[in-house]
Amino acid sequence: MSGMDLSVKIGKLELPYPTLMASGCYGSGEEFEAFADLSKIGAVVLKSVTREPRLGNPMPRLVPTPAGLLNAIGLQNPGIDWYLEHEVAKFAQRPCAVIGSVAAFSVDDYAYVTQRLAARDEIAAIELNISCPNVGSEGETFACDPALTGKVVRAVRAVTGKTLIVKLSPNVTDIAAIAAEAESAGADALAVINTLRGMSIDVHAWKPRLGNLTGGLSGPAIRPVAVLAVYEAARAVSIPIVGQGGIETASDALEFFLAGASAIAIGTANFTDPRIPEKIVNELGAYLEARGLRSLRDIVGKANVGFGTPFQYEGDVG
Ligand SMILES: Cc1cc2nc3c(=O)[nH]c(=O)nc-3n(C[C@H](O)[C@H](O)[C@H](O)COP(=O)(O)O)c2cc1C
Numbered sequence: 001m002s003g004m005d006l007s008v009k010i011g012k013l014e015l016p017y018p019t020l021m022a023s024g025c026y027g028s029g030e031e032f033e034a035f036a037d038l039s040k041i042g043a044v045v046l047k048s049v050t051r052e053p054r055l056g057n058p059m060p061r062l063v064p065t066p067a068g069l070l071n072a073i074g075l076q077n078p079g080i081d082w083y084l085e086h087e088v089a090k091f092a093q094r095p096c097a098v099i100g101s102v103a104a105f106s107v108d109d110y111a112y113v114t115q116r117l118a119a120r121d122e123i124a125a126i127e128l129n130i131s132c133p134n135v136g137s138e139g140e141t142f143a144c145d146p147a148l149t150g151k152v153v154r155a156v157r158a159v160t161g162k163t164l165i166v167k168l169s170p171n172v173t174d175i176a177a178i179a180a181e182a183e184s185a186g187a188d189a190l191a192v193i194n195t196l197r198g199m200s201i202d203v204h205a206w207k208p209r210l211g212n213l214t215g216g217l218s219g220p221a222i223r224p225v226a227v228l229a230v231y232e233a234a235r236a237v238s239i240p241i242v243g244q245g246g247i248e249t250a251s252d253a254l255e256f257f258l259a260g261a262s263a264i265a266i267g268t269a270n271f272t273d274p275r276i277p278e279k280i281v282n283e284l285g286a287y288l289e290a291r292g293l294r295s296l297r298d299i300v301g302k303a304n305v306g307f308g309t310p311f312q313y314e315g316d317v318g
Pocket of ligand 1: 047244
């Protein structure tokens with residue numbers, strides 16, 4: 001597999017591998033270092049940070065479902081002051097790029113937190129989480145409205161020259177319109193998708209299983225929804241897309257590349273096997289080699305092109 005080019009450019013950010021670890025699912029990589037080689041991943045996206053500290057939602061915050069995970073963490077984080085003072089310096093030790101994630105409830109706070117976080121050298125790029133479904137209706141307000149998406153992205157663009165990735169919500173009717181607005185407001189890339197809103201009810205207790213009542217669904221259950229969202233967003237923009245939602249294998253990842261993603265992020269799968277990201281990188285290389293291709297860029301968005309021998313019906317198919 002030597003010589004395979006899996007590198008990707010996201011805005012100004014150049015990564016040796018196209019695999020990002022999704023926000024909220026990998027910490028800052030520290031806990032995973034005992035199980036995984038962080039030099040073999042593209043980047044870690046940190047847990048979203050807000051202006052003020054947040055305790056998060058009442059327990060329980062995680063509920064397994066047949067093909068996914070419902071979470072309602074509620075953006076628990078120590079707030080930007082504490083974060084800058086106590087956390088950020090140690091990110092310099094990671095053998096991969098570290099991307100900060102910013103969440104907020106107003107345009108001003110998005111710009112304020114981004115400006116302070118992006119000023120730090122340890123932070124290679126900023127992901128703007130405008131799509132958290134677990135903090136009441138406010139969390140997704142921005143990603144559910146093209147005009148608000150444009151407003152927040154413009155405000156944040158004005159305070160940083162670092163690569164800006166805008167994370168979109170699947171809980172919308174027209175993701176293409178929102179993707180296009182984010183691009184024209186200055187986004188360098190899009191992350192597609194955040195979790196889908198969901199609920200699970202205990203039929204014995206007659207109560208929702210999550211303390212927050214509702215949550216965000218991740219994992220394999222959402223993969224087809226995510227692939228479609230990437231496909232639709234990719235046709236509306238020319239900036240790179242970081243596809244995510246239920247990726248567990250190289251084959252899953254390839255669906256996203258063929259749909260139009262330039263990179264992928266792996267979230268929930270890390271909870272069951274921290275070696276999945278490295279395995280995916282190795283298998284992507286083997287996939288390209290087997291087809292005589294040298295770069296992942298050769299397959300991005302090629303879902304409509306077709307490859308190999310078309311399927312032939314044999315015999316009587318009625
Ligand atoms: C426990 C948990 C916490 C998450 N926290 C965040 C977060 O803080 N910010 C964010 O943008 N996305 C967050 N996400 C969403 C993931 O980054 C990812 O976009 C989503 O889970 C879909 O990918 P997956 O199916 O591979 O997990 C969280 C997901 C989970 C499961």
